[in-house]
Amino acid sequence: MPDNSYSAIRSYCQFDKMNTAQLKEILRRDSQLPENEDSDMDAILYIMDVIAKRGEDCAEFTNAEKAWDIFNESYSIQESDGKSLYEFDSDELNQTASLDRDRQPNTRHFRGLLRVAVIAAILAATLLIGTVSAYAMGYDLWGAVADWTKDIFSFTTVSEEKFYGEAGIVDALNTIDLIEYGVTERVLPTWLPDGYKYSGSDLFEKSARTVIRYFYTRDNSEICVSIVVLSSPTMRHIEKNDSDVIIYTAGNTEHYIMNNLEETNIAWVTGNCECSIIGDFSIEEAKQIIDSIY
Amino acid sequence: MKNTRRTVCIALILVFALGMGTTASAALTASQHLASYEAQVWGIGSGDICIWYDVVGTGTMDQIGATEIVLQQKVAGSTVWANVKTFDLVSYPNMLGTNRMAYTHTEYYYSGIAGYSYRAYVMIYAGKGGSGSYRQFTTNVAVAT
Structure with a gap:
């Protein structure tokens, strides 16, 4: 309540002298009070009583349809608000006065969450782009996050055309003629x-992939050599685990x-x-095996 | 000012929580059973789609291959993927090979619609001696021709 002197002396006769518009303005201001300021409920009740006795508001609602429209426009809660009509305090008079005020904190809360989400999204996107760019340039900016990308090794593109060298080594194993499959x-x-020791080979030829495999065994250990066309x-x-990838150049x-x-x-x-x-x-x-290829 | 500071703090907490999540998931990768794997889909004409996968184990596995394949379809111009076919071990027991180090080229076909896009989620699996490793692999996107 903006004017505390009213509640202090508990003499509300001054309200009787005000016109209805002024009284409504007092109610409106009361409804917009910050959350940490209490309303003078006695004064509010007195003012509402004065307005009711004057009967001006009742005149507005002589037409039921018009009254319903006004109610819908001013007080009806949208379904999308997700709020029940009955989520108010038990004090009915307080409900009417504070309806608008109840909505304000929700809107503020939603905006706050939205702001947090937007900032989080921007930060996450910046970090992601920065990390990816740094990796592309060969730098490890943020090891902890970047590690997960290191757990799987993959070739993302096959773009360069390589020199097709001699294929004499293919005949060394003499099991599958690799040249026949374009190798x-x-x-x-x-x-x-x-x-x-060599223990067998597999060949799978399909339109998208031709897979050629050679298997070697020693006791319970195996080595698999794969060529995928x-x-x-x-x-x-x-x-792979999180250890570094070793790049070894040969041939x-x-x-x-x-x-x-x-x-x-x-x-x-x-x-x-x-x-x-x-x-x-x-x-x-592994390095010796690679050297033996060329 | 106070609100802005609080907002930035909450945002940073969210970002770091996200980072911690990805780091935690990283610890699950290197596999005792799986060495490498790949899956692809491609159109083979008349609207037909072919699904292929190739799995290599770290040694001879009791079972190796895929346990489930979910094929998805997307209408041209749409952004919505819909499941159109699921391949599972009950109907397709050959999805897994036995006593092998590698299992390759198990193919499945689906009569799609020319012009529609297709992709598949393939649940890769290799197991030995009562334990095993799963990885979900998402294929490329292929347009049926």
């Missing part, structure tokens, strides 16, 4: 760690060496082939 690069190792970019995921080709728990994976792309060697061998042995 003209050196892709097969001629050295593997001691004890591994691509007709569309590879989407393969290669599992003018970059080979990527990584660990997946106890296993070591070698992956590279040459020509239209995606190749990998997977098995239980060390990083140094």
Whole structure:
């Protein structure tokens, strides 16, 4: 209540002298009081009583349809507000006076949440773009987040055309004629760690992929050499732990060496082939295997 | 000013919480059973779609392949993907190979509609000795021709 003197002396006769418009203005101002200021309920009740006795408001509602329209326009709560009509205090008189005030904090709260969400989205997008850009340039800006991208190794594009070298090494194994499937690069190792013996090969030829595999075994360990002839970019995921990928260049080709728990994976792309060697061998042995290809 | 500071604090907390979530999920990746995997869909004419996947284990696995494939379809110009077909082990037991280090080129076909887009979620699996690893792989998007 803007004027505290009214409630202090509990003499409301001054309200009787005011016209209805002035009284309504007092009610309106009361409804807009900040949350931490209390209304003088006695004065409010007195004013409402004065207005009711004058009967001016009743005249407005002689027509039921018009009254319903005014109610809908001024007081009806939209379904989308998600609020029940009965979520008010038990004091009915207080309900009417504070209806608008009740709505204000909700709107403010919603705007606050919206602002938080927008700022969070902008920060997240900035960090994401920054991290991706930094990675593209070879920098690790934020190791903790970037690590998850390191858990899966994959070749995203196959764009460069490579020199198609001699294919004599293909005949070394003499199991599958790789040239027949368009593999003209050196892709097969001629050295593997001691004890591994050739145990078989697989060939799967389909329109999108031709997969050629050679298997080698030693006791309970296995090495799998894969050559996948691509007709569309590879989407393969290669599992790895969070250790760094070692880039080892041989035969003018970059080979990527990584660990997946106890296993070591070698992956590279040459020509239209995606190749990998997977098995239980060390990083140094991986480099020797790569050197033996060329 | 006070409100702005509070808003920025809450936003930063949200961002770092997101980062912690992704870091936590990172710890789940390197696999004892799976070495590499890929899945693709492509159109083979007459509206038909082909689904293909290739899984390599870390050694000979009791079971290796895929346990479920959900094929989705999208009308040209739309942004809504709808599931149109699910392949599971009950109806397609050959989705998994046994006693192999790699399982390749198990293909499934679907009679689609020319001009519609298709993609698939493939649940990759490899297991041995009572334990196994799953990975969900989302294929490329192919337009049926």
